[in-house]
Amino acid sequence: MFVCLFVCFFSLFLLLQFRLDIVRSSYIFADRIWSEHELRSICYPLEEVDFRMDEVICKQNRFATHLYFIQRGECNAFKTLEHDGKMITMSLGRLSKGDCFGLQACGGSYVQNMRYSVSIVCTTPCSVFTLTRYDVFNRVRPEIKEELQERALQHPWSKSSNLKRRLVNRSRFEQFKTTKKDSILPQKYRDRKKRELEKK
Secondary structure (H helix, E strand, C coil): HHHHHHHHHHHHHHHHHHHHHHHHHHHHCCCCCCCCEEEEEEEECEEEEEEECCCCEEECCEEEEEEEEECCCEEEEEEEEECCCCCEEEEEEEEECCCCHHHHHHCCCCCCCCCCCEEEEEECCCEEEEEEHHHHHHCHHHHHHHHHHHHHHCHHHHHHHHHHHHHHHHHHHHHHHHHHHHHCCCHHHHHHHHHHHHCC
């Protein structure tokens, strides 16, 4: 009986340590030293959820209900923006073990939901730890809740101006490739391209 209890408590201790390692490796907790007591208040209510490849974990403009920490696997982040009268979906990068997303679930007040600013899609089978909005407002220590709320408002994916600037630069580059690229190439490359076009 005693051995069974010991094994049970030891396995729970190892699970908590694994969760602490995942949370510590996240960028939102990397810029200052957090006490283990503070981080445990996040780790205790975490729940593990598995997603299949190509499954959407969260969708842009839906109400933010969970904060996610990737335990295993990889995801891509996408954001849809309006540019020159068209809706354009751009890739913001790849997320892997230790990354977190869904900080909007920590923002606003308990009765006023924020919305996800990006869509996250699994590129491999994924396992994530989730922290619900209820847990953020009721079970996490107050100082951590305030920190998470502040970071939710400052997250770069929430600001569309930087992303629109990237779209403008991309469209300028595409325009340059189609109109002026050939004019700056050395003569021998232009001649080669001309011969290749004549062969076709």
